[in-house]
Amino acid sequence: xxxxxxPISMDSYEGQEVNITCSxxxxxxxxxxxxxxxxxxxxPRFIIQGYKTKVTNxxxxxxxxxxxxxxxxxxxxxxxxxxxVYYCLVGPPGSSASKIIFGSGTRLSIRP
Amino acid sequence: GAVVSQHPSRVICKSGTSVKIxxxxxxxxATTMFWYRxxxxxxxxxxxxxxxGSKATYEQGVEKDKFLINHASLTLSTLTVTSAHPEDSxxxxxxxxxxxxxxxxxxxxGPGTRLTVL
Numbered sequence: 001x002x003x004x005x006x007p008i009s010m011d012s013y014e015g016q017e018v019n020i021t022c023s024x025x026x027x028x029x030x031x032x033x034x035x036x037x038x039x040x041x042x043x044p045r046f047i048i049q050g051y052k053t054k055v056t057n058x059x060x061x062x063x064x065x066x067x068x069x070x071x072x073x074x075x076x077x078x079x080x081x082x083x084x085v086y087y088c089l090v091g092p093p094g095s096s097a098s099k100i101i102f103g104s105g106t107r108l109s110i111r112p
Numbered sequence: 113g114a115v116v117s118q119h120p121s122r123v124i125c126k127s128g129t130s131v132k133i134x135x136x137x138x139x140x141x142a143t144t145m146f147w148y149r150x151x152x153x154x155x156x157x158x159x160x161x162x163x164x165g166s167k168a169t170y171e172q173g174v175e176k177d178k179f180l181i182n183h184a185s186l187t188l189s190t191l192t193v194t195s196a197h198p199e200d201s202x203x204x205x206x207x208x209x210x211x212x213x214x215x216x217x218x219x220x221x222g223p224g225t226r227l228t229v230l
Contacts, residue, residue: 036221041203041224042223043207043221043222043223044156045221046219099158099161100146100207102155102156103155
């Protein structure tokens with residue numbers, strides 16, 4: 001499983017765009033990149049997943065450069081409720097036995 | 113999305129007792145479920161992989177005799193913390209992959225169970 005590196009913490013203000021970058025230099029050819037969000041005392045929640053270039057959903061965008069050695073989660077116009085820990089995960093799809101190993105995550109704090 | 117529930121959400125027990133935590137996939141079948149433990153301000157740590165109808169696979173350093181896992185059906189896995197001690201106090205989270213959703217590495221997580229051992 002590819003190891004990921006993220007900033008430990010980030011601060012921003014309401015209405016701003018927040019970009020969290022994750023490094024995964026040892027990503028394998030068949031690995032996907034997945035981001036989860038976790039609020040205090042809750043289980044993680046799936047945000048977005050991608051393989052290359054750009055993926056966008058109603059919550060966020062995920063930018064993946066051509067070499068796939070990093071990825072950036074972009075949260076547009078954040079609000080106080082976006083304060084959470086964000087985890088970047090890299091792993092292969094397919095098998096239902098694929099386990100997820102969590103890194104340290106990025107603690108995002110949004111201020112008024 | 114698919115829903116995973118856990119019961120109880122919170123439990124307080126005395127040292128030396130055993131506690132059972134249930135994890136259910138409510139609207140899908142899960143051949144495999146995962147159990148995690150999370151201490152305050154730390155990341156989730158994978159404890160074991162629970163396979164329906166077979167023995168669980170434990171991660172290195174996790175005592176299989178202390179953390180008993182039973183995955184009796186495609187929608188239920190249980191984690192029993194035996195002879196609990198204060199150091200077992202933690203937030204326990206389960207997750208499951210939809211058996212039908214083989215294409216992606218997306219797992220659905222339960223809301224977690226807060227265990228406090230006095």
